[in-house]
Amino acid sequence: AQRVTQPEKLLSVFKGAPVELKCNYSYSGSPELFWYVQYSRQRLQLLLRHISRESIKGFTADLNKGETSFHLKKPFAQEEDSAMYYCALSDQGGSEKLVFGKGTKLTVNP
Amino acid sequence: DAGVTQSPTHLIKTRGQQVTLRCSPKSGHDTVSWYQQALGQGPQFIFQYYEEEERQRGNFPDRFSGHQFPNYSSELNVNALLLGDSALYLCASTRSGNTIYFGEGSWLTVV
Numbered sequence: 034a035q036r037v038t039q040p041e042k043l044l045s046v047f048k049g050a051p052v053e054l055k056c057n058y059s060y061s062g063s064p065e066l067f068w069y070v071q072y073s074r075q076r077l078q079l080l081l082r083h084i085s086r087e088s089i090k091g092f093t094a095d096l097n098k099g100e101t102s103f104h105l106k107k108p109f110a111q112e113e114d115s116a117m118y119y120c121a122l123s124d125q126g127g128s129e130k131l132v133f134g135k136g137t138k139l140t141v142n143p
Numbered sequence: 144d145a146g147v148t149q150s151p152t153h154l155i156k157t158r159g160q161q162v163t164l165r166c167s168p169k170s171g172h173d174t175v176s177w178y179q180q181a182l183g184q185g186p187q188f189i190f191q192y193y194e195e196e197e198r199q200r201g202n203f204p205d206r207f208s209g210h211q212f213p214n215y216s217s218e219l220n221v222n223a224l225l226l227g228d229s230a231l232y233l234c235a236s237t238r239s240g241n242t243i244y245f246g247e248g249s250w251l252t253v254v
Contacts, residue, residue: 037185069245076146077186077233077245119185129174129237130199133185 035060037120039134046110047142054105054137056094056120064122066096066103067131071117080105080118090114110141147246149234155252156224164219164249168236172244174198175217177209178233180248186233192217221251229253 036059046052058064068080081089083096083103094105103120120134148167156162168175174193178186188201192211211217215236221228234246 076247079242079244082242121185129240129243130176130188130191130201131178131186131235131243132188133178135183135185 035064035122035132037122037132037134039118039120039137041137042135043138043140045140045142048112049109052107052110052114052139052141054118054120054139056103056105056134058101058103058120058122060101060122062124064124066094067121067123068092068094068103068105069119069121069133071119073116077119110139112141112143115139115141147234147236147244149232149246149249151249152247153250153252155254158224158226158253160224161220161222162224162251164221164232164234164251166217166219166234166236166246168215168217168234169244172236172238173215174237175211175215176235176237176243177217177219178235179203180231180233182230189219224253226253 038057040055066083069077070080071077092107094103096103117136117138119136121131123131146169150165176191177189180186189203190200191198195211206222208220229252231248233248235243237243
């Protein structure tokens with residue numbers, strides 16, 4: 034069964050500290066992995082996807098197939114990074130159906 | 144481009160009633176999906192429409208049905224509402240495996 038696990042419901046760090054949001058997945062095949070972000074009072078939006086290997090707003094995520102993980106990292110957190118973060122996967126066949134984790138609420142304190 | 148637009152923004156219904164939610168996809172997009180997001184949970188896939196047909200369906204009962212129109216807009220219908228149907232309903236659109244864009248959602252409260 035397809036499943037995405039985000040073990041931390043809440044994560045609080047200080048400005049300038051490194052941040053890592055954990056994501057583990059269960060999938061029989063080769064999934065495509067995503068991180069979506071939802072800032073306060075805004076819609077869900079794509080932060081990054083593993084196939085593009087981009088760094089967006091200083092965030093990076095590496096797909097580790099051995100550990101079935103796709104952790105999101107940023108070396109120096111900013112207050113504006115405070116938001117709800119969702120890890121998601123889809124079938125690489127392009128089914129465009131997303132399976133989401135329950136989300137991690139990140140708070141960056143001044 | 145207004146992106147994905149949904150209506151209504153909020154609504155309150157009584158148990159047993161029926162509700163229709165509407166979605167206009169982002170310009171150029173032909174595939175529309177619907178998600179249910181209960182409080183404290185991630186979005187859950189309900190179903191997806193492409194070329195006016197349901198292409199995929201998640202683990203939701205038949206009370207949940209939908210439609211896609213020739214202009215790619217879509218409706219989500221829920222019959223015989225239950226208290227547990229109270230949630231944020233998100234519409235998402237895309238085209239050919241490109242980035243999936245979400246609307247702001249419709250908040251449904253069932254009392």
